[in-house]
Structure formats: C-alpha cells, structure tokens
Amino acid sequence: MANERLAGQRALVTGASSGIGREIAKILAGHGADLVLVARREERLRELADELRAAHGIEVRVEAADLSRPEAPAALFAATEGAGVAIDILINNAGLGVYEDFAWVEWERWAPVIQVNVTAVTELCHRFVPRMVTRGRGRVMNVGSISAFLPTPNFAVYGSTKAYLLTFSEALDYELRRTGVRVIGVHPGGTWTEFMDHANQKMKPMARMAMMSAERCAAIAVKKMLRGRRTVVTGFWNALGMWLLRFVPRALYPRLAGISMGMAVEKASVAAPPAASG
Numbered sequence: 001m002a003n004e005r006l007a008g009q010r011a012l013v014t015g016a017s018s019g020i021g022r023e024i025a026k027i028l029a030g031h032g033a034d035l036v037l038v039a040r041r042e043e044r045l046r047e048l049a050d051e052l053r054a055a056h057g058i059e060v061r062v063e064a065a066d067l068s069r070p071e072a073p074a075a076l077f078a079a080t081e082g083a084g085v086a087i088d089i090l091i092n093n094a095g096l097g098v099y100e101d102f103a104w105v106e107w108e109r110w111a112p113v114i115q116v117n118v119t120a121v122t123e124l125c126h127r128f129v130p131r132m133v134t135r136g137r138g139r140v141m142n143v144g145s146i147s148a149f150l151p152t153p154n155f156a157v158y159g160s161t162k163a164y165l166l167t168f169s170e171a172l173d174y175e176l177r178r179t180g181v182r183v184i185g186v187h188p189g190g191t192w193t194e195f196m197d198h199a200n201q202k203m204k205p206m207a208r209m210a211m212m213s214a215e216r217c218a219a220i221a222v223k224k225m226l227r228g229r230r231t232v233v234t235g236f237w238n239a240l241g242m243w244l245l246r247f248v249p250r251a252l253y254p255r256l257a258g259i260s261m262g263m264a265v266e267k268a269s270v271a272a273p274p275a276a277s278g
Ligand SMILES: NC(=O)c1ccc[n+]([C@@H]2O[C@H](COP(=O)([O-])OP(=O)(O)OC[C@H]3O[C@@H](n4cnc5c(N)ncnc54)[C@H](OP(=O)(O)O)[C@@H]3O)[C@@H](O)[C@H]2O)c1
Pocket: 014, 015, 016, 017, 018, 019, 020, 021, 038, 039, 040, 041, 042, 065, 066, 067, 068, 069, 093, 094, 095, 096, 097, 112, 116, 143, 144, 145, 146, 187, 188, 189, 190, 191, 192, 193, 194, 195, 196, 198, 214
C-alpha cells in the first residue's frame, strides 16, 4: 500500500462514475480512505468500488442518487451519517453544464444545473458539516470551474452556479476557521471528461491541445486540499489567466469570455424563438 495518509477516514465523492470525480476517488483510495461513491450510473460505481477494494483493501459503499432530485441530499445523509457511517471528507464534484442560448432552451434543462451545482452542494454541506464540527475535523471540496471567474455568454447559468461555489466555499472556509474543518473550492479549466458531450460543447483542435487530463486535475485538487488551500485554479496557465483578470475592466468580461469560448468551442446551438402568442 503506497500511502496510508487518510487511513481510518471516510470520503463521500459525488460524481464518482466518471471524469474528475472518479479520479479523485482513486487518489483518496490510494491514500487509504474508505469511500462512499455517489452518482446515477450505479453499474459504473459498482465496478469502481470492486476495483478499489481489490487494489487498496479499503471499504467502499455505493449510493446511487440523482442529485437533481430535491430529496437526494437528505437521503444520502440518512444512508451514511444517519446510519452511523461517519463522513470525514465531503467531495462535492458532481456537476453539469448546458452550453446554449438562455432564452430559447426550456426551463427543464436549466433547473437541474442549478439544483445539482448549487442547491445539492449547499444542502450536503449543511447536513454534513455540523457533524464534522462536532468531531473537530473534516474536509469539504467543492468543484467549481474557471467559468466562476468570467461571466460567459451561452454558459450564463453554469458559470453563475460556479461563481456561487467560489464565493460560498471561501466564505464557509473562513467561517469554520476555528473548528478543524476546512473547505476548498477547486476550479478546473478545460479537462478531458464526458462533461463536454453532456454540455453540448464540441472542442476545437487548438483547445483540445490545451486541455488537462482528469487524472492530473484530480491530483492537483487532492494535493491542494490536503495542504489546506482555500481556492485553487488547476493548471499554471489557467491560474495565471484568472489572476490577470484583475487588470481587465469588469465591463469587458462577457466579451472576453465570449471571444475565448468562441476560439475553443463550436458555436452553441441557437434555437428558434417560440412564436409569439396572443
Ligand atoms: N471537464 C471540464 O472541462 C470541467 C471544467 C471545469 C469544471 N468542471 C467541473 O468538474 C466537475 C466534474 O465534471 P467532469 O468534467 O468530471 O464531467 P463528467 O465526466 O461528465 O462527470 C460528471 C459527474 O457528475 C455526475 N452527475 C451529473 N449529474 C448528476 C446528477 N443529476 N446526480 C448525480 N450525479 C450527477 C455524473 O454521474 P452520473 O451521470 O452517473 O449521474 C458524473 O459522475 C463538475 O462539477 C464540472 O462542472 C469540469
């Protein structure tokens, strides 16, 4: 066993069925942490659980949950802390985006973005953090995005949910500073996962070359969490870009974001406006 740094602790990882969350789960398992894996695709979670049990001799539970359903966070809490299964590390990684015209896409597609990226994350923190405070130790990681820093046309809802996580994580970390519980906001740039397919984003060749692997993104996220950082943008160039934004007038942000998005991604689909009635 390579590293037992988190032996005896248990991490709950949302969005562990693919991408960054799956890689975070693997790294935490390598550190000896027991795991609770959460996502909708249960079969994938079960395969990962078998793999990690065999490789690291840890305890791994699978909790299939659809975090777009308002009752999901309470059910997850009941199935873990409520059943005597303490959670020392909460990784709020599950998330989704929709890259399209705000006005013409039906509300049913926007609502889950807010429910999963904001409401579920906030409720999971609200349910699990008090137990961590009582025990005098705990870690929370909220996975945001560099979209949190730039108001991005066609990505307005997604970026705003991530801006919420940026502010929420920083404020909560400070609020908890004397409790032994730390909160980190991790903000990835373009990363190779299934995210783009779900978000309706087709990356252009130049942008593909600049993307990070999910393994690397997860490694940075866990390393910075264990070091006690509050806010992290993954990758040197992403971090530099976000830092340089402070020298750009805020009025230019949407335009800048639109130009850089246009360079990276095929245009978002433009649906026809519905016919006016009445
Ligand atoms: N990839 C990027 O370029 C990038 C950049 C910045 C930020 N991020 C953020 O990184 C995080 C992870 O995304 P990823 O890139 O790894 O994408 P991904 O491969 O699509 O993974 C998303 C994960 O979230 C889970 N998820 C989505 N909707 C869910 C729901 N309703 N209920 C429960 N779980 C749900 C998915 O599991 P199921 O489908 O099995 O439910 C999956 O495990 C997200 O918060 C995303 O916003 C990604």
